[in-house]
Amino acid sequence: xxxxxxxxxxxxxxxxxxxxxxxxxxxxxxxxxxxxxxxxxxxxxxxxxxxxxxxxxxxxxxxxxxxxxxxxxxxxxxxxxxxxxxxxxxxxxxxxxxxxxxxxxxxxxxxxxxxxxxxxxxxxxxxxxxxxxxxxxxxxxxxxxxxxxxxxxxxxxxxxxxxxxxxxxxxxxxxxxxxxxxxxxxxxxxxxxxxxxxxxxxxxxxxxxxxxxxxxxxxxxxxxxxxxxxxxxxxxxxxxxxxxxxxxxxxxxxxxxxxxxxxxxxxxxxxxxxxxxxxxxxxxxxxxxxxxxxxxxxxxxxxxxxxxxxxxxxxxxxxxxxxxxxxxxxxxxxxxxxxxxxxxxxxxxxxxxxxxxxxxxxxxxxxxxxxxxxxxxxxxxxxxxxxxxxxxxxxxxxxxxxxxxx
Numbered sequence: 001x002x003x004x005x006x007x008x009x010x011x012x013x014x015x016x017x018x019x020x021x022x023x024x025x026x027x028x029x030x031x032x033x034x035x036x037x038x039x040x041x042x043x044x045x046x047x048x049x050x051x052x053x054x055x056x057x058x059x060x061x062x063x064x065x066x067x068x069x070x071x072x073x074x075x076x077x078x079x080x081x082x083x084x085x086x087x088x089x090x091x092x093x094x095x096x097x098x099x100x101x102x103x104x105x106x107x108x109x110x111x112x113x114x115x116x117x118x119x120x121x122x123x124x125x126x127x128x129x130x131x132x133x134x135x136x137x138x139x140x141x142x143x144x145x146x147x148x149x150x151x152x153x154x155x156x157x158x159x160x161x162x163x164x165x166x167x168x169x170x171x172x173x174x175x176x177x178x179x180x181x182x183x184x185x186x187x188x189x190x191x192x193x194x195x196x197x198x199x200x201x202x203x204x205x206x207x208x209x210x211x212x213x214x215x216x217x218x219x220x221x222x223x224x225x226x227x228x229x230x231x232x233x234x235x236x237x238x239x240x241x242x243x244x245x246x247x248x249x250x251x252x253x254x255x256x257x258x259x260x261x262x263x264x265x266x267x268x269x270x271x272x273x274x275x276x277x278x279x280x281x282x283x284x285x286x287x288x289x290x291x292x293x294x295x296x297x298x299x300x301x302x303x304x305x306x307x308x309x310x311x312x313x314x315x316x317x318x319x320x321x322x323x324x325x326x327x328x329x330x331x332x333x334x335x336x337x338x339x340x341x342x343x344x345x346x347x348x349x350x351x352x353x354x355x356x357x358x359x360x361x362x363x364x365x366x367x368x369x370x371x372x373x374x375x376x377x378x379x380x381x382x383x384x385x386x387x388x389x390x391x392x393x394x395x396x397x398x399x400x401x402x403x404x405x406x
Contacts, residue, residue, distance in 0.1 A: 077110070
């Protein structure tokens with residue numbers, strides 16, 4: 001059976017490797033370490049199709065150490081023990097071992113703990129690959145014993161290089177058996193989102209169904225081959241990064257960016273009520289007293305989305321997003337509350353002044369509760385203290401200086 005195009009075209013040497021020049025470019029420390037067969041324990045963190053597994057396999061080909069590979073999707077503690085046992089035996093005769101664990105974030109804490117002693121004493125050199133933030137998915141002791149290398153999504157230029165190689169390569173690729181239109185090539189590169197594997201899989205499928213009489217791949221065929229991109233992870237970093245971009249775009253009064261990030265989230269399957277909750281928060285946090293109607297609009301959007309559901313729920317969400325992005329801005333609500341909370345937490349909590357206390361019983365009145373309290377509606381100009389004695393004169397609130405986008 002012929003291997004998939006993405007597997008056949010996987011680079012075999014560092015010279016064939018495309019992208020990640022900050023990590024494995026000429027004279028970079030990791031490249032020198034690989035070339036000198038002295039790789040450290042490391043975690044390779046980056047999006048799918050950015051070259052993590054490819055780099056691990058290049059290490060496998062270039063190292064004089066025993067190289068073993070596990071996938072955390074299917075491997076368990078028993079598999080780890082077998083790999084470690086083999087590495088221990090090799091260590092006794094002076095031979096090194098490299099253990100590659102693909103998708104290491106899928107190992108639970110106990111499984112990661114099982115690796116730790118053998119990384120610490122040098123029985124194995126660990127290479128872990130993950131698409132998830134290792135700060136949250138890899139235990140701290142393991143992180144402290146490994147270098148973390150952050151892989152970026154490939155650039156369009158990098159993906160283009162890989163696509164062109166695959167079309168031209170007569171041994172491992174398509175061998176120019178098909179031609180691709182310029183606009184189809186650009187569409188393929190754009191829809192790949194920096195994922196080389198995705199680009200090659202789509203290219204292979206498009207090539208297999210291209211009309212036999214003309215052997216040309218056009219744009220429509222590429223769109224059909226790519227189907228739907230799944231680049232939004234509702235439980236991972238992309239979720240948090242995208243909602244952060246959304247809120248900051250609203251705060252920065254950029255309606256175009258705000259509605260773009262909204263569309264990205266909804267297209268990725270984000271919970272619309274999660275977005276609505278964030279809009280309600282932004283309405284007080286970033287618009288606040290500069291335009292209190294913003295809170296009404298945000299709450300109305302939440303109720304409307306809950307009522308109508310999706311897909312039509314994008315209307316009230318977009319409505320609230322555009323309203324908040326174009327509204328004047330003030331952070332007085334949060335700054336005022338924060339200043340008050342700081343005093344609550346850092347100063348003595350004095351009793352409520354007697355004149356501010358209710359006096360529902362005779363005893364309480366005799367003790368002075370409510371005495372000298374002035375009913376403010378009778379005369380708003382009459383001075384009266386409302387803070388505890390140790391905080392008299394403290395100012396938390398400053399009238400908002402509304403900032404309206406030009």
